[in-house]
Amino acid sequence: MKIISSSPHFHNSDSTSSIMLNVAISLTPAWIWGCIIFGSKALIVMIISILSSVLTEYILNLFTKEKTVTDFSALVTGILIGMNMSSDVPLFIPIIASIFAIFVVKWTFGGLGCNWANPAISGRIFVFYSFTSAMTKYTIPTILTKNSVIVSEASPLSLIKTAVTSGQSNLKSSLDILYSENFPTTDFAKFLSSKTGFNAYNIDAFFGFIPGSIGEISKLLLIIGGIYLVLKKVITIHIPLSFLGSFSILTWIFGGIPFGLGLFNGDVISSLLRGGLILGAIFMATDSVTSPITNKGRVIFGCGCGFICFLFRTFGSLPESVSIAILMMNIFTPTIDRFIIPKKYGLIKELK
Amino acid sequence: MKLRTFKKGGVHPNDKKNLTKDKDIRILNNVDEVIIPLSQHLGAPAILIKNIGDHVEKGEIIAKSSTLISANIHASLSGVISEIKKITLQNSVESDAVVIKADTIQPTLFTEKYDFNLLSAEKILDIINSSGIVGQGGATFPTTVKLSIPKEKNLDYLIVNGVECEPYLTSDYRLMIEKTDDILNGIKICQKLLNPQKTLIGIEANKIDAFNLIKEKAKGTEIEPVLLKIKYPQGDEKQLISALTHREVPSGKLPLDVSCVVINLGTIWSIFKAVVYKMPLIERIVTVSGECIENPSNLLVPIGTPISHLIKECNGFKSEPDKIISGGPMMGFSFYNLNLPVCKGTSGIIAIKNEIKNKKTNCIHCGKCVAACPMGLQPLQMYKYIVNSLYDKANKIGLMDCKECGCCSYVCPAHLDLVQSFKLGKKLGRKK
Incomplete structure (x- = not known):
């Protein structure tokens, strides 16, 4: 039997499932770190999120008689939802988020590739606004509490937000707020801080010794995962760079305003290291289905994300900015793709 | 050294040329039957001027070019026309084909050399036209049409396409190595016809020994080989022009509109043989390769030889292939009927296992x-x-x-x- 098919007869052996598997691999170190820091509670949240997503996809497959569960996109969605949960959430929350993400956001629009919004982001936003208090309760990692008596249930980001909105104008930066709250740091960070001069809070935030969602705390491991994805050509660097770049520039220029510092006084580094910004910029904004297809379009998309994220962070009243920014830019993606199109070969000389 | 290449896009498939890279071109003998289709080129089919039962000589014209874009077709072996039948070619074109039962003793022809310097440009063009030469890169566009440029037009570039960017194929590479002088003389013939400002030969970096050989032999002539970065599809004339001259052919226009003419290396060799030996296009080099071929080779075969004969010459299949492809694996046609003939545009016969599994999903918009x-x-x-x-x-x-x-x-x-x-x-x- 000879196979007759159209050219080309070669393929570079990439497939949807290999791409999704690569994303899942690149995310793994970051959430395992979260499980190490927060303990078995975090692991249970992760497992519940992944299982509920994959199971939802599988049950929907039974209805439609398709076999999309093997493309591993549900696995990635499940991992991302778990990474966006605090280790303390009641377990029904990740289940609701997963079902919403897979069923409402993805399946009702026609499955993988047809959804206009990133499923994991939408799932997170859905449960965030439904169960805000449960979603914003974070445990301080045990590694921090041994140096301090204070056990706060808020993340640094929400501490800062509360302080700023309540108008404690004598505090000049977000780091001052953490100092005034007697927020603990690790010995490791204190040691590194005395050697390098970097702020101990930022060092903790970079290496992942802070309260927060399971997957977002270790910026180092997230960046390593991002580099892996770029090397594997799953994502291009355009979205993360333009997202973080535009956010940094705007924060530097205007970030000082809420503290009464005027222009060009924003604290860029600590803003970059707070919250889910790195996770969002590297892994959620780059979701291929909901981001533009051209590199130029991706830069516009990233800048838009950075701008909206900055607005919500600096002037919004809820400590939720990255996922809203990405969701809003998801809405613009089809429009960007419609107007930002690649230049055709041989078009220069086509003058009329 | 930074190598030149075209700007937009492109991919890097595994070139797999090692299978046949070092195999000398072998002449395929003992062909007892050839099937010569009348539609081997772009444009209108040629019109048959012989009948069943006629005896034809090797190199004798059997079908005449019918319109401007068409080409003559010659008998590739001496013999008797036994049948005229309809066949479906590899590229799904239906065509009449002339079956010639070859004589057991073939005459030795086309050994006398003629000096092309004594011929006028018009005469050379006439020879190329009557020899039925078409582009042998795969598109099979009649070469005469390409070479007859308006008198008042000054040509900037004559580009010789020695890129051969398709995986597996090595026929142009072997030509450059074994027939370097013929190729250079062929290019000189084209230079005489076209009077270009510059003559470039594009060669990809995986054929660096061919590049060095040509560079050495072309010293003192106006022929300049250029080494290019390996990237598919550089062998396409639009990409080659962009790589060598930074010009872009406007949509729907011809290379001539940016003052370039691109000729494939195999075509150059045919032009050389037509002008110097008065030999029409009746044979070509075919790379028979792929993981399923026992002894991958570069063969010089008469046009019309059944493909089964080529595979037999390469000791048959090592294992049962899933796919047999005429041409290269990126743009070639898969076919199943091994009795189909080699045509003027058949650059390779590739037998491979099917590695493309059906993993079709929705478009994930990855760009x-x-x-x-x-x-x-x-x-x-x-x-x-x-x-x-x-x-x-x-x-x-x-x-x-x-x-x-x-x-x-x-x-x-x-x-x-x-x-x-x-x-x-x-x-x-x-x-x-």
Whole structure:
């Protein structure tokens, strides 16, 4: 039997499932770190999120008689939802988020590739606004509490937000707020801080010794995962760079305003290291289905994300900015793709 | 040293040329029957001027060019025309074919040399025309049409295409190594015809020994070999022009509009043989390769030889192939009937196992096809339009500029049938 098919007869052996598997691999170190820091509670949240997503996809497959569960996109969605949960959430929350993400956001629009919004982001936003208090309760990692008596249930980001909105104008930066709250740091960070001069809070935030969602705390491991994805050509660097770049520039220029510092006084580094910004910029904004297809379009998309994220962070009243920014830019993606199109070969000389 | 290449898109498939790279060109003998189709070229089929039962000499014309874009067809062996039948060629073109039962003793012809310097340009063009030479890179465009440029037009570049970017194929590479002098003389003939400002030979970096050889032998002539970065589809004339001259051929125009003429290396050799030995296009080099071939080879075969004969010459199959491809694996046609003949445009016969598993999913909008497209098109958008029968919309965003090079399908992680849909879309769009 000879196979007759159209050219080309070669393929570079990439497939949807290999791409999704690569994303899942690149995310793994970051959430395992979260499980190490927060303990078995975090692991249970992760497992519940992944299982509920994959199971939802599988049950929907039974209805439609398709076999999309093997493309591993549900696995990635499940991992991302778990990474966006605090280790303390009641377990029904990740289940609701997963079902919403897979069923409402993805399946009702026609499955993988047809959804206009990133499923994991939408799932997170859905449960965030439904169960805000449960979603914003974070445990301080045990590694921090041994140096301090204070056990706060808020993340640094929400501490800062509360302080700023309540108008404690004598505090000049977000780091001052953490100092005034007697927020603990690790010995490791204190040691590194005395050697390098970097702020101990930022060092903790970079290496992942802070309260927060399971997957977002270790910026180092997230960046390593991002580099892996770029090397594997799953994502291009355009979205993360333009997202973080535009956010940094705007924060530097205007970030000082809420503290009464005027222009060009924003604290860029600590803003970059707070919250889910790195996770969002590297892994959620780059979701291929909901981001533009051209590199130029991706830069516009990233800048838009950075701008909206900055607005919500600096002037919004809820400590939720990255996922809203990405969701809003998801809405613009089809429009960007419609107007930002690649230049055709041989078009220069086509003058009329 | 920074090597030149074309700017937009392109992919890097494994070139797999090692299978036949060091194999000398072997002459295929003992062909007892040839099947010569009348439609081996782009344009109108040639008109048969012989009948069943006629005896033809090797090199004798058997079908005449019918219109401006067409080509003469010659008998590749001496023998008797035994049958005229309809066959479906590898590229699904239906054509009449002349079957010649070859004589057991073949005459020795085309050994006398003629000096091309004594011939006028008109005479040379006439020889090329009557020899039925067509482009041997795969498109089989009649060479005479390409070479007859208006008198008042000054040509900037004559570009010789020695890129051979398709995986497996090594026939042009072997030509450069073994027939270097013939090639250089062939280029001189073309120079005489076209009077170009500059003559360049594009060679990819995986054929560096051929490049060095030509560079050495071309010293003192006006022929300049240029080493190019390895990237598919550099052998396409539009990409080659862009790589060598930084010019872009406008959509729907010919290379001549940017003052370039691109000629394939195999064609150059045919021109040389036609002008110097008065030998029409009756034989060509075919690379028989692939993982399933016992002894991959470069063969010089008479046009019309059944492909089964070529495979027998290469000691048959090592293992049962899933796919047999005529041409290269990126743009060639898969076929099943091994009794089909070698045509003027058959550059290779590839027998491979099927590595493409069906992993088709929805388009995940990754944009890899957009990044890979050398023409700067949006394959995923055109695909969506064609699937929904919106051919006009697909045309508007450049469907007709697509040359089916296969880069988009090669990189598509969703394994969509992009190229297939474009081929379909072009046909159906034209019909409307």
